Amino acid sequence: MAEKNQYHPPQKWVWDKDSGGTFAKLNRPVAGATHVKTLQRGRHPLQLYSLGTPNGQKVTILLEELLSLGLEGAEYDAHLVNIRDGDQFGSEFVSINPNSKIPALVDHSGEKPIRIFESGAIMLYLAEKFSALIPGEPASRTECLNWLFWQMGSAPYLGGGFGHFYVYAPEKIEYAINRYSMEVKRQLDVLDRHLADHAYLCGNEYSIADIAIWPWYGAVYTGAVYDAAEFLDTSSYAHVGRWAKSLAQRPAVKRGRIVNRTWGPLETQLHERHDASDFTLRTQDKLVASETENPLTFSEQLKQKS
Numbered sequence: 001m002a003e004k005n006q007y008h009p010p011q012k013w014v015w016d017k018d019s020g021g022t023f024a025k026l027n028r029p030v031a032g033a034t035h036v037k038t039l040q041r042g043r044h045p046l047q048l049y050s051l052g053t054p055n056g057q058k059v060t061i062l063l064e065e066l067l068s069l070g071l072e073g074a075e076y077d078a079h080l081v082n083i084r085d086g087d088q089f090g091s092e093f094v095s096i097n098p099n100s101k102i103p104a105l106v107d108h109s110g111e112k113p114i115r116i117f118e119s120g121a122i123m124l125y126l127a128e129k130f131s132a133l134i135p136g137e138p139a140s141r142t143e144c145l146n147w148l149f150w151q152m153g154s155a156p157y158l159g160g161g162f163g164h165f166y167v168y169a170p171e172k173i174e175y176a177i178n179r180y181s182m183e184v185k186r187q188l189d190v191l192d193r194h195l196a197d198h199a200y201l202c203g204n205e206y207s208i209a210d211i212a213i214w215p216w217y218g219a220v221y222t223g224a225v226y227d228a229a230e231f232l233d234t235s236s237y238a239h240v241g242r243w244a245k246s247l248a249q250r251p252a253v254k255r256g257r258i259v260n261r262t263w264g265p266l267e268t269q270l271h272e273r274h275d276a277s278d279f280t281l282r283t284q285d286k287l288v289a290s291e292t293e294n295p296l297t298f299s300e301q302l303k304q305k306s
């Protein structure tokens with residue numbers, strides 16, 4: 001072990017606003033809104049407020065899969081919530097997610113709008129609403145929920161634990177990186193052993209369990225998140241690799257993963273999604289090229305289209 005950490009916790013914890021680290025300016029020990037900000041509403045019943053991180057991708061991939069099954073009621077507007085700018089603390093966002101985290105969904109299709117927050121709750125809500133991508137038979141359905149909730153309990157160790165200390169923390173702390181690397185490798189092994197004799201997480205049927213797990217564990221496998229494929233020796237999890245690569249080929253996965261994405265190559269960034277045609281017409285490579293020739297603003301163009 002490198003040198004020992006000399007920190008001794010005081011009697012009572014005090015918030016150090018300048019603790020450093022990538023998200024130090026945003027993280028607070030209190031909840032609630034910091035400013036008044038309204039949310040945009042598009043023309044579809046489903047209004048998603050999100051960002052193209054793995055937690056956001058779970059919902060946009062699911063919506064794209066539902067649409068590819070011909071379920072037109074799954075049409076949605078995906079609005080960008082820029083968490084680096086603190087949009088998650090805006091008043092209307094907090095009113096739909098008091099936990100101030102993306103993704104959050106509002107379903108306006110009924111008499112009263114229904115708010116849904118937490119990606120697991122959103123996925124279950126959508127799968128039940130459309131009776132799709134969740135098995136109907138009790139034993140298979142339970143197995144699907146086992147893996148869905150496995151993801152919800154496990155990914156915080158991957159993101160908040162491993163990712164935080166390996167990438168975002170202001171200093172590299174050997175103890176913390178060791179602890180969370182061990183846990184993430186254990187989790188990859190859990191998946192690998194299961195996928196050794198199952199095509200998908202709950203058997204032979206592709207479901208919301210795969211859609212929840214892929215954006216995190218598929219991306220760790222390839223190094224797309226945290227660039228740690230070599231560090232974690234992810235190529236040794238061959239069954240995870242087989243599963244991750246096969247999901248990456250699905251057209252709905254290819255579409256869903258670029259929605260609300262504001263980084264990476266321009267053709268992989270669709271900042272907002274309001275129509276199926278946006279995937280061909282409104283990725284950033286197209287907008288950057290056409291915006292100078294088009295005098296209309298983005299919202300004016302949207303109004304024109306609806």
Ligand SMILES: N[C@@H](CCC(=O)N[C@@H](CS)C(=O)NCC(=O)O)C(=O)O
Nearest residue numbers: 053055083100101102103118119120
């Ligand atoms: N358990 C939540 C986690 C959501 C989450 O952590 N979202 C992150 C982005 S990936 C976020 O909005 N962070 C903003 C913040 O912490 O202020 C879920 O599954 O929906």
